[in-house]
Amino acid sequence: MKIDLTFQINGRNRSINVATNRTLAELLREDLNLPGCRVACDSEVCGSCTVLVDGQPTAACSTFAFEVDGSQIETIEGLSSDGSLHPVQQAFLEANAFQCGFCTAGLVMSVKALLARHPQPDDQTIRDWLKSNVCRCTGYQTILAATRLAAKRMAGSK
Numbered sequence: 001m002k003i004d005l006t007f008q009i010n011g012r013n014r015s016i017n018v019a020t021n022r023t024l025a026e027l028l029r030e031d032l033n034l035p036g037c038r039v040a041c042d043s044e045v046c047g048s049c050t051v052l053v054d055g056q057p058t059a060a061c062s063t064f065a066f067e068v069d070g071s072q073i074e075t076i077e078g079l080s081s082d083g084s085l086h087p088v089q090q091a092f093l094e095a096n097a098f099q100c101g102f103c104t105a106g107l108v109m110s111v112k113a114l115l116a117r118h119p120q121p122d123d124q125t126i127r128d129w130l131k132s133n134v135c136r137c138t139g140y141q142t143i144l145a146a147t148r149l150a151a152k153r154m155a156g157s158k
Helices: 024-031 087-094 104-117 123-132 141-156
Strands: 002-009 012-019 050-053 056-059 072-074
Touching: 012 024, 024 050, 050 104, 056 104, 087 104, 087 141, 104 123, 104 141, 123 141
Parallel strands: 002 072
Antiparallel strands: 002 012, 050 056, 050 072
């Protein structure tokens, strides 16, 4: 069975007909050619597939596509603007907050949502917020540093 969906993705309106059992990750990666949403655990544990749905971090691997009908979806591909990285992306780059890069998109999206809700988070708030994101490479210290740097820069731009 298929259904029609209408949503906004990275600022652009889209309509698509998809199977009712299609996940958001499959929709993004296979139908919309947005591969930044990575699928690792397929069970909402690792955070690699994190995208923002109506501003909230969402595990795309375990969210059905039909659940985002009428929503605003933001992926890593939609963060940069006019050739410039988003402040969170730039901070991750400058703080070397990634190694293999597999989990980075999910972490960046989670940090973006965190800073929208808590513009000046302390380290414990950052840790609590990122509990759903697993990084096996960095040890998290550089991710904390990148989050603090992004928070500082974003507060200065307001």
